[in-house]
Amino acid sequence: MKTLYKFVALAGVSALTTSCFNKENPNYQLFPNMYESVAYETYSESKAFPNGKEGQLPAKGSIPRGFEPYEYENTPEGLAAAKANLNSPLTEVTPEDLEEGKKLFGIYCAICHGDSGDGKGNLVKKEKFLGVPSYLDREITPGSVFHVITYGMNSMGSHKNQLTQHERWLVTEYVMKLKSEL
Amino acid sequence: MSSHYEAPIRKPLVLGDKSYHDVTVDVARPVEGRANKQWWIVFSIALVAFLWGVGCVAYTVSTGIGTWGSNKTVGWAWDITNFVWWVGIGHAGTLISAVLLLFRQKWRMAINRSAEAMTIFSVCQAGMFPVFHMGRPWLAFWVLPMPNQFGSLWVNFNSPLLWDVFAISTYLSVSLVFWWTGLLPDFAMLRDRAISPFTKRVYSILSFGWSGRAKDWQRFEEVSLVLAGLATPLVLSVHTIVSFDFATSVIPGWHTTILPPYFVAGAIFSGFAMVNTLLIIMRKVSGLEDYITIQHIELMNIIVMITGSIVGVAYITELVIAWYSGVEYEQYAFLNRATGPYWWSYWLMMTCNVISPQVMWFKKIRTSIMASFIISLVVNVGMWFERFVIIVTSLHRDYLPSSWTMFSPTFVDAGFYIGTIGFFFVLFLLYARSFPVIAQAEVKTILKSSGDNFKRARENGNHSHNH
Numbered sequence: 001m002k003t004l005y006k007f008v009a010l011a012g013v014s015a016l017t018t019s020c021f022n023k024e025n026p027n028y029q030l031f032p033n034m035y036e037s038v039a040y041e042t043y044s045e046s047k048a049f050p051n052g053k054e055g056q057l058p059a060k061g062s063i064p065r066g067f068e069p070y071e072y073e074n075t076p077e078g079l080a081a082a083k084a085n086l087n088s089p090l091t092e093v094t095p096e097d098l099e100e101g102k103k104l105f106g107i108y109c110a111i112c113h114g115d116s117g118d119g120k121g122n123l124v125k126k127e128k129f130l131g132v133p134s135y136l137d138r139e140i141t142p143g144s145v146f147h148v149i150t151y152g153m154n155s156m157g158s159h160k161n162q163l164t165q166h167e168r169w170l171v172t173e174y175v176m177k178l179k180s181e182l
Numbered sequence: 183m184s185s186h187y188e189a190p191i192r193k194p195l196v197l198g199d200k201s202y203h204d205v206t207v208d209v210a211r212p213v214e215g216r217a218n219k220q221w222w223i224v225f226s227i228a229l230v231a232f233l234w235g236v237g238c239v240a241y242t243v244s245t246g247i248g249t250w251g252s253n254k255t256v257g258w259a260w261d262i263t264n265f266v267w268w269v270g271i272g273h274a275g276t277l278i279s280a281v282l283l284l285f286r287q288k289w290r291m292a293i294n295r296s297a298e299a300m301t302i303f304s305v306c307q308a309g310m311f312p313v314f315h316m317g318r319p320w321l322a323f324w325v326l327p328m329p330n331q332f333g334s335l336w337v338n339f340n341s342p343l344l345w346d347v348f349a350i351s352t353y354l355s356v357s358l359v360f361w362w363t364g365l366l367p368d369f370a371m372l373r374d375r376a377i378s379p380f381t382k383r384v385y386s387i388l389s390f391g392w393s394g395r396a397k398d399w400q401r402f403e404e405v406s407l408v409l410a411g412l413a414t415p416l417v418l419s420v421h422t423i424v425s426f427d428f429a430t431s432v433i434p435g436w437h438t439t440i441l442p443p444y445f446v447a448g449a450i451f452s453g454f455a456m457v458n459t460l461l462i463i464m465r466k467v468s469g470l471e472d473y474i475t476i477q478h479i480e481l482m483n484i485i486v487m488i489t490g491s492i493v494g495v496a497y498i499t500e501l502v503i504a505w506y507s508g509v510e511y512e513q514y515a516f517l518n519r520a521t522g523p524y525w526w527s528y529w530l531m532m533t534c535n536v537i538s539p540q541v542m543w544f545k546k547i548r549t550s551i552m553a554s555f556i557i558s559l560v561v562n563v564g565m566w567f568e569r570f571v572i573i574v575t576s577l578h579r580d581y582l583p584s585s586w587t588m589f590s591p592t593f594v595d596a597g598f599y600i601g602t603i604g605f606f607f608v609l610f611l612l613y614a615r616s617f618p619v620i621a622q623a624e625v626k627t628i629l630k631s632s633g634d635n636f637k638r639a640r641e642n643g644n645h646s647h648n649h
Contacts, residue, residue, distance in 0.1 A: 033318065
C-alpha cells in the first residue's frame with residue numbers, strides 16, 4: 001500500500017511539473033543567458049531602422065566585390081541586344097556544369113517549363129495557369145535565355161534573387177541542351 | 183589488586199572525582215539550561231556578520247564577480263584562499279575523531295564531538311566558495327555527471343576542480359554520518375533526561391530510537407572503527423585533492439609535488455589551532471574544565487607544534503628546491519614572495535607558521551591557556567596567509583612580465599569571508615546550546631581508567647599491595 005502511495009505521489013509530481021507547457025507558445029526557459037542575440041541577426045526585426053527590418057538596401061550604384069553589373073536594360077531593345085551580342089562567359093561546359101544546371105533547372109524552372117522544357121510543367125498540367133511555351137517554339141540564344149532569367153518576361157518573374165550570375169549561366173547552358181533535344 | 187594495568191605515568195583525563203552521573207549532568211547542563219546574555223550577544227554579532235555575508239553574496243551573484251578584486255591575471259584570490267582555509271580547518275575534526283581513534287588516543291574523547299562539529303560547519307563554509315566564485319553559479323549543477331538532453335554531455339574527469347566536488351561532498355557526507363552515529367547515544371541520553379514534551383520529541387527524533395543494547399554497542403563500535411578507517415584516507419585525500427588545484431598546474435610556485443602532504447600538514451596545523459581556540463573558550467563558558475583539561479590543550483599544542491614543524495620543513499624544502507632547480511621562473515617566484523610587493527604577507531606567514539609553533543617546545547608556554555589561545559589564533563592568521571601567498575603571489579607575477587599585476591580585495595571579498603566566519607559561529611553557537619558537546623558515552627568508557635578518582639584509588643591500592 002505504501003509503495004502504491006509513492007507511485008501515485010510520483011505520478012502526481014511529474015504531472016504537476018510537466019503540465020505547464022503550452023504547445024501554442026514557446027516553452028519555459030531556465031536562465032536564457034545567451035539565447036537571444038545581442039548582434040543583429042539576418043531577417044530579424046529591429047527598431048534601429050526606419051522600416052523595422054534588419055535587411056537594409058545597399059547604396060544605389062555600389063558594386064560588391066566579385067560581382068559584375070548586368071549591362072543590358074530590361075526593355076525589348078535590351079533583350080534584342082542581349083540575344084544578338086551576349087555570350088556565355090563559360091569557356092568550357094563540363095558534364096558537371098550541365099549536371100548542376102539540371103539540378104537548378106529542376107528546382108527553379110521545371111515546375112512551369114517541364115522537365116524537358118516542353119512547356120508542360122506540373123502547374124501547367126494541373127491548369128493552375130496556361131501559356132507556357134515550349135523552347136522548341138521560340139527562337140532563343142544563350143544571351144536571351146540569360147536575359148530572361150535575369151529580368152523575367154511576360155508572366156515569368158525575375159530569378160536573379162534566386163540564382164547567382166554563374167548559376168544563371170549554368171541553367172542557360174542546360175536550357176540550350178534541352179532545346180537541342182526537343 | 184585489580185586486573186587493570188595502566189602505566190602510572192599517565193595523567194588523569196577526567197578531573198573532579200566524577201561519577202557516571204556527574205558526566206551526564208555536566209554534559210547535559212549547557213543543553214538543558216537557558217542561554218545567558220553573553221551567548222545572545224555573541225550570537226547576534228555572528229548573525230549580523232552572517233547576514234552581511236549573505237548580502238555580499240547576493241550582490242556578487244546578481245551583479246557579477248567583477249565586484250571582487252580578482253582580475254584577469256589573478257583569477258583566484260580571496261575566494262579560493264578562503265575555501266582552502268576553511269577546508270583546512272575542517273580537517274582537524276576528522277583527524278581527531280578518526281586518526282586518533284585508530285591510534286587509540288583516549289584524550290580525543292573529550293574533544294572529538296566539538297572537533298567534528300567544527301569540521302562540518304567549516305566544510306559548509308568552504309563549500310560555498312566553489313559555488314559562489316563561479317561566474318554563473320546557477321549552472322553549478324553541470325559539474326555533476328548526470329545524463330542529460332545534450333547528447334548526454336558529461337564532465338571532464340581530468341580536472342582537479344571536479345575532484346574537489348567529489349572530495350568535498352564525500353567529505354561532508356562521511357563526516358556528517360560519522361558525527362551523527364557518535365551522537366546517537368548522547369541524544370538518547372538527552373531524550374531520556376528531557377522534561378518538556380517538545381525537547382523529548384526533538385531528541386527522540388534525533389536519537390533514532392537508540393536503546394543501548396549490547397548488540398547495538400557492538401555494532402556501534404564496529405561502525406565507528408570502519409568509518410574511522412575510511413575517514414582517515416579521506417581526510418588525507420581531500421586536502422590532497424584541494425592541493426592538486428595548484429600542484430597540477432604549470433604556474434611556477436604552484437607546480438610542486440610537495441603540495442599534497444604539505445597542504446595536509448597545514449590543514450591539520452590550522453585545524454588543531456582552530457579546535458584549540460574554540461575549546462579554550464568552550465571549556466570555560468560551558469563549565470567543562472574537568473573534561474577538556476590542560477593536558478588536552480597541551481596535547482593539541484604538541485600536534486600544532488609537530489605539524490607546524492612539518493610545514494616549516496616544507497617551506498624550506500620549497501626554497502631549497504627552487505634554488506636547486508635552476509628554473510629561473512621558479513627561483514623568481516620565491517624571490518618575489520620574499521621580496522616582492524607582497525613581502526609582508528610572506529613574512530607574516532613565515533612568522534606565524536614557522537616561529538610561533540616553535541615556542542610550544544617550552545612546557546611553560548604549551549601548558550598556558552592564554553599562550554595557547556593566542557598562538558592558535560596566530561596560527562590561523564598565518565595559515566590564511568599561507569594560502570593567500572601561494573595563490574596570489576604565484577599568479578600576480580608569472581611567465582610573461584606583460585601580465586604582471588597586483589591584487590587588492592574589495593569590500594565584497596571581505597564581506598563574503600566575514601559572512602562565512604559569522605555563519606560558522608552561528609552554527610557553532612547553536613550547536614553548543616543544543617548538542618551534547620562532549621561525547622559522554624565515550625568519556626564514560628575511559629572514566630574508570632582515566633578518571634582522577636579512579637586513578638588515585640588504583641595508586642593507593644598498588645601502594646598498599648607493594649608494601
